[in-house]
Amino acid sequence: MPKQLDAVVVGAGPNGLAAAITLARAGKSVIVFEAGQMAGGGLRSATLTLPGFVHDVCSAIHPLGVASPFFASLPLRDHGLDWIHPPIPLAHPLDNREPALLHRSVEETAAQFGEADARAYRSLLNADWDRLIPAILAPWPMFRHPLSLARFGRNAMVSASGLARRRFQGEPARALFAGLAAHSNMPLEAPATASFGLVLGLLGHAVGWPFPRGGAQKLADALVSYAASLGVHVETGVKVDDIDRLPPARVVLLDVTPRQLLAIAGERLTIGNRRALSRFRYGRGVFKIDFALSSPIPWKTPAVSRAATVHLGPSLEEIEASERSATPPERPFVLLAQHSLFDPTRAPAGQHTAWAYCHVPHGSGQDMTTRIEQQIERFAPGFRNTILARHTMTPANLEAYNANYIGGDISGGNNDWKQLLTRPWVRLDPYRMAEGVFLCSSSTPPGAGVHGMGGYYAARSALRRLVK
Secondary structure, eight states: OOSSEEEEEEOOSHHHHHHHHHHHHTTOOEEEEESSSSSOTTOOEEOOSSTTOOEESSOOOOHHHHHOHHHHTSOGGGGTOOEEOOSEEEEEEETTEEEEEEOSSHHHHHTTSOHHHHHHHHHHHOOOHHHHHHHHTSSSGGGSSHHHHHHHHHHHTSOHHHHHHHHOOSHHHHHHHHHHHGGGOSOTTSTTHHHHHHHHHHHHHHTOOOEETTOTHHHHHHHHHHHHHTTOEEEESOOOOOGGGSOOEEEEEEOSOHHHHHHHHGGGSOHHHHHHHHTOOOOOEEEEEEEEESSOOOOSSGGGGGEEEEEEOOSHHHHHHHHHOSSOOSSOOEEEEOGGGTOGGGSSTTOEEEEEEEEESTTOOOOOHHHHHHHHHHHSTTGGGGEEEEEEEOHHHHHHHOTTSGGGOTTSSOOSHHHHHHSSOSOSSTTEEETTEEEOSTTSTTOSSSSOHHHHHHHHHHHHHHTO
């Protein structure tokens, strides 16, 4: 190790690894410290239930991983990454009718709705994706491709509830859009929640909703392998609680949230910066279950088995009630993934896995197992009879597993319109925290999701200082 490194990165999540790779590609010496025993942050897989069953501990479906301009620039296939694309990106079961399906084709998706809703869907989801995605996945997107963003922004900055009711007449289209927007983990009546529905719908049509063969860990492993080929060393099992105890380096980049940043590097920050970061707000938590199953989930409608991702909430109104609830909802909106239908490496022959979670109040201790299983059983009678084992994670469990998940918040901070656009604070360079100190997590633009762009842009900011 040189007497002084160019950079130290704290945290080997997708953003931390992206930052390290960006710096190393620029010829800089880099070391990464990770508190966990494995690199990956939210990209980890493990045997959580029974031997032979591979479960994604946190993130499981990765449309942004395929859409990311940064990941697309890397030779990750050469380092073991293989994306699986299910026949249908998303299925949304409905009560007593055929499910709403998000197909890769906008036309095929629109065709399942009535004429008026089909026109509205085409109008909303036909977009100049090649221009839009680089702009969305960047700081200050309004200054990049402004013409492409203008039409998108008019619809994106309103509430999902308002846009769904204004543009769609029928329940299938409304429910499908509400399920997409509910990934915001915000009440759907809140401004800018429509942006989540639009972006996730656009991703489904543009790149699908794929996942790595063998588990989310395979994406992390590919990033680590490529980083190693550039000379980056990733050291796991090292918890960093004081920036001044790190090896000497010209810059330090931290894949953490503002709360940890203040604890690790607070003395390096000005009083004003500490005050600004202390006002950063965290969002609601999640309750997650992993299932080992004896057979596939017995959906009422076979088409649901053609999708790896399933949204369970049969109407706009029910999803709204779940997402606005100040207490753990009785009928939660459930996000479910069934990887093993398309990836036989996930379970022993003939058996299967399921991954499911719902949103709950920040730090909630409520056990949502029964309520989640009731929602699955509602659309798949006999589901409980297929369960061999289950593994649950409360918000507290998630935070203990990954310190960035404060109170079970998997998004790196609350997603209201103000914080969505100005995280973690209002600065032309939102990544630079102090001289030589940079934040490179989902608490920075462009926010949550497995795309690495926060790490990439933070490293670009750091490189501007390293050339001085």
